[in-house]
Amino acid sequence: MVHLDTPCPDTGIFTTEEVRPRSKPCKSTSRIVSLPRNHYKEPPNLAAGFRSLDLSSEAPVRANLVADKITTDSFRITLETWGDRSILYSASATWIEHKANAKDCLFGQFDTHDLPANHGASKRGAQQENSRNFTFPQAFKEDCDIICWLNRIDMASGDRNYRIRAYATNISRTGFTAHIDTWGDSLLFGGAMCWIAFPKRKRYVQAGSFQTGDVRSWSNPIPETKSQVKFEAGAFKSHRPAPTVLCALNMIDMAGNADLRVAVDVRDIDTQGFRWSLKTFEDSTLYAAGASWIALGFA
Template identity: 55%
Template structure:
């Protein structure tokens, strides 16, 4: 039986990660699970920009697959992180990853894309970053749209090639034997002026809505690195495994061991069991790290992908 809301009032220090199991047990699902997170004392002089995505999901197949990640009540000292579900969906647990920077940071732009924007519906962002200006909107029209896209202009053009990191932070999908869980968030047509954000499903996936955050910054910035990895880098979709791992080598060698932040950008899983997917990072050195994408119990993970970022010294 679900309860309406479980909130842990005790704040804890910011480490870039949150799990609903910090607040409640998996066996006690709730519609909303939240707690406050405290920034380091004196870290910010004003509320920072913040972007967040899911790093794990465990949602029942007995109803729709619905999860929404919220970061709100952001001040210079703290913010609230929350994971929500709604309707007939049962969310057993979820984990999240976020990245934040001071609002005045140069060459580091945060934004949010929601399929409701692309369909000209009122926007309901799952996080609260400051979005960039839009150039145009497009959506492929079908009874249940399969592809959503929106173009973004950067507030000021970059002077060098740009990297855009995308993380899923809301999803609403059908479940059951007829509907596998398929969602992908990505950016293309990236240049110094802007890019196009995408939220897609395919084949027998049925995506009723979704959202993603994005973070844009120069590719060649010192002390900064990012990229994407996928089970498709290691194995074929037709060879599903409970756990897939590989290593990533940084494009530069860091002076100290950096923090690697990673969250989901693609999921392709069987709809006849609960959605269970997790991305994790381990064995981080100054040269690289090991990633793992996994599922468990009776779930089948055909493929999954994640985006990662290292911003060791930040932006001025």
């Protein structure tokens, strides 16, 4: 385990390479993040997801993201793997926080390991479709959006492709259904996602998803796929600073004959929109990938 207890500022992004080089993988990499001073009277709620993953294919591909030791001033963020042969070369994460007991934004977590034993999964938890219904503590007064970010994966490697998708259906003002699925010959031992729910018309907030399929077909894999997102007209005032865009992966579809290497990036952010890319590198093949984003136009 490698841990850096020197606090870094709250930027919404953490990468293992802030703590150690990619060439020195270890089971757990973490650091302390400072929250804005005097901003929270009690520990805030956090939601976090994978922004990038670089995992060896020599064993099951396993990665987990944890945010804990949360106080009013700081928290610890950890990216980790487990098992005798699993190797995490590097990874990065995105997080978002809000005040405890906030009613206009809700966070939650769905982990396939929390499903009941009679859900149909095998002893090791391998199942292609996993879902759970969530009911909000208090119904929203208007329609809401749900953002899903992957934050744990445990999949077979070798001849089986890496396929996982986190998404929401049956969204209403009172709740929704969360899903973590795989398909084809892929073997998903387990997975987890965070979810973020908020009103569709929340001021100075925009959200959505994008994927490689918006630009190219699954059958035409390339190392990097790029495009752009345009915000709704007038969502962010032109005289204000550009909004903060937080983005994490919600879907991966890669060949299993090489390491799992995938990343999402956003750049050129202004009040009109931003540019995004989904990419891999070296000998990995990225058939498809997707991500969800939330743009915040207030401090």
